Amino acid sequence: MKILVVDDEQDVKLLFQQRFRKEIRNKELHFAFAFSGEEALTYLGELNHEAVLILSDINMPGMSGLELLEQIKKNFLKPPPVVMMITAYGDKENYDTAMRLGADDFLTKPLEFGILKEKLKALL
Amino acid sequence: MLSPNTHWNKTLLWAMIGIAILFILERTLPITIVTNWIWHLLILGIGYLIFRLPQLERMRTIVVAVLPLIIINTIKDLLKIIYLPLYEQIDNYLDFAIVFSIAWMIAMLLRSNKQNRALKKERQKTLAEEERNKFISAQKEKLELIVEERTAEITKQKDELMHAFTELKNTQSQLIQSEKMASLGELTAGIAHEIQNPLNFVNNFSDVNTELIDELSEEVEKGNLDEVKTIAKDIKENEQKINHHGKRADAIVKGMLLHSRSSSGVKEPTDINKLCDEYLRLAYHGLRAKDKSFNATMKTDFDKSIGTINIIPQDIGRVVLNLLTNAFYEVSAFANSSKEDLANLASSEDQYKPTVSLSTKKTKNGITISVKDNGNGITEKVKEKIFQPFFTTKPTGQGTGLGLSMSYDIVTKGHNGKLKVESEQGKGTTFTISLPLEQKT
Ligand SMILES: Nc1ncnc2c1ncn2[C@@H]1O[C@H](COP(=O)(O)OP(=O)(O)O)[C@@H](O)[C@H]1O
């Protein structure tokens, strides 16, 4: 199963690759990266119903993470992807919207990679 | 004219008494010959006096009129005494001369009379004129008094106004300072958020490197040279990221200081797109941090060919920030007001999406920066006033009404540019800053 990380910050890619280098090397986890909501949708479109876990930032220029979440939950039904939202703003409104739109989890920045690692491993 | 003074009065009295005595003597005693001479001498004396005394100048014409008669009479009497036969011989001629001199006298008197009348008229005229002048000067004096009073009043008013003006200026600069502080307050939240991201990277990459260094020594012990090389390369790469994001945080702090500091007033080549991007982030996150429910889509359209332009970066930055803050405020207020209307709409696609767009463009002789929102727009009536200081439609505490007036001054006075607004009711508003390429220094 692939994990798609969506964030407008380019260095997130390198950070994930470094943080999960052992898991990547051992082929426990597979990562893909998108730098905007639009890019993420294209990626998902090209993938043929492959199971995907999506980790998306909320505040991004252009399509926001919440819009992306809405699109995913509406258009990619089989198999239903797991979507975890990440945001610097862990406020109630954001949280409620994410949950209403069907987010599977809600994480706040700065990310605790130890916790994330466990969550991911538990899910897979 | 004789001035009626006592000296002359007295003299005339004595003269009159003298004449009366002479007259009586002449009538009572046979001394006509003597009195005749006295008369002659008196008349000649009067004539002489009239010609000598400047006060009597006006009588001269009369003297001239009667002089021939006097002279002839005198000669007649003189001849009577000196040489009687000659007198008798020319008596006829003398009588003739007397007739002539009488005629002369009449003519002269008539003339003098006419002259006198003309003089009188003239005098009346001068008198009237004097009267008028007097009146005018009195009026003038009155006027001067009034003017003086008014001037004093005006000076007092001016002083009061000047005082009020300086007070206003002080208040204004205080308010500007507070507007700056308010926008700084908005910024700090945005800045905190902006710093958080690079800081997260610094912390994370540094954590990763700590792990990698441990691994490195393990691999060295194992003698796994290839692995050592890869790890060393990763460490270096991470180190570069730490450095990069450290600098990024640094730049943000510097930008914040730049904003809080008063304007340097110095124009320097500035990357407009970078400046706009920075302030867009700051404005967005600033509002976001203040009002958690706030959310809006940001769109940017930057003209890459724009390059740098000479501006005072913190001033133009402040303008962009003001326009963005206004736009974000407007769309989120509009979203809140239309939430109820739209709550029952089934599809989210029909829902109002608060959107603020920031675009830059290179033009023929300058650049433009546009801030567009899809808020409720500005009515014509409000539009007339938005650039006035202290005009605000926001509730107390939320608006100072100084943002746009300050922005206007910065753009027009500080940069020879223009700040224009276009708005359509219910559709939104676009503010456009135009800056000329050539900045006058
Ligand atoms: N984008 C906008 N849409 C609608 N109204 C606006 C917009 N920008 C400014 N205004 C109007 O102009 C007024 C003055 O703005 P400003 O000078 O920035 O002061 P303040 O924001 O403190 O009210 C605002 O109160 C608002 O009525």
Ligand SMILES: [Mg+2]
């Ligand atoms: Mg404002």
